[in-house]
Amino acid sequence: TKNNGRNGYNFFQPSMNTIAQNQLQLINDLWLAQDHQQLRLFYQPKYCAPQGPILGFEALLRWQHPERGLLTPDVFLPLAEKTGLIVTIGNWVINEALRQLRVWHLQGHPHWSVAVNLSALQFEQSSLVETVVQALDRHLIPPELLTLEVTETTAMRDPDESVRILTELTRLGVKASIDDFGTGYSSLLYLKRLPASELKIDRAFVNELQSETEDATIVSAIVALAQSLNLKVVAEGVETEEQQAFLTGLGCNTLQGYLLGRPVPAEKVSELKNYTGQQ
C-alpha cells in the first residue's frame, strides 16, 4: 500500500475502511444500545398443535437503532458474539423475558411459559446458573416455566461439558430445548445423555415440507426419534396449513410459525389467534 500512486492506494483502502468503520460504528452503537434502552424483545407464540391454545412464547431480540430502524439478530448478533457483548445482552434478555412473563401471569395467564435463546458464549459462562436463579427469584417465576434454547451446534461443541451445564440448569427445574435440530451432527447416544425436554425441528426442514419428500422423511424420523426419547417436539417455521396438518398428523405437540403468529412486541400479544384459549 506504499506509493503505488494515489490511485492504487485509494482503490483498495477506502472500501476496506468503509466496511471496518461500519462494523466499528455498529459495535459502538450496540455497546450504547443497552444503556439507551434500544434493545427490545419480540414474542412469538408457541401453540399446542394444531392451533391452540397458546402455551407460551419464544423471546426474540430486536434492536431499535436510532438511524437504521428495527434490526433483526442476523444484522448484529454475529458482532455481539465476536465482541462478547452477547453475554450482558443475553443476561438482559433472561431478565426482561421473565419480567414480562410475570406481567402476563398477573394478567390471568399463569400457565404461560417463555423460551430464551442462549448463545454459545453465554451457555459457557460459569455465572449462567446464578444469573438464571436470580432472575427467577426476582420475578417470582416457577422454574419449569422457563425454557432455555440451545442450538444443536452449540450443544455439540463440547458434548461432555454441555451435559454438565444442562444438568446443572435442569436441576433448578428449568427446561432445556435443543434448537435448530437436524442441522448438527449429534449421535443418538449423545442425545440420550442430554437432559433436554424438547427438540425444535429446524425451520429449513419444515419450510420445504410440501415440495421435497426427502424433508418429510427427515421430519417424520425426527418426530419418531424425539418420541422414543420422551422429548417434546416443537416445529418452527410453520407457514402453511399443509405443514400444520402434516406435523400434527405425525404427533408433533407444539407448533410455531408465521401461519399461527409472527413475533410481536408484548403489547400486541392480545391480538394473536386464540389469545383467550383455555389450556
Ligand code: C2E
Ligand atoms: P431461532 O432461535 O431459530 O428463531 C427462529 C427465527 O425464525 C426467528 O428469527 C423467527 O422470527 C423466525 N421465524 C419464526 N417463524 C417463522 C416462519 O414461519 N417463517 C420464517 N421464515 N421465519 C420464522 P429472528 O427473530 O430473526 O431470530 C433469528 C435468530 O437469532 C434466532 O433463530 C436465534 O438463533 C437468534 N436470536 C434471537 N434472539 C436471540 C437472543 O435473545 N439471544 C440469542 N443468543 N440469540 C437470539
Ligand code: CA
Ligand atoms: Ca430458538
Ligand code: CA
Ligand atoms: Ca430454531
Ligand code: CA
Ligand atoms: Ca435458526
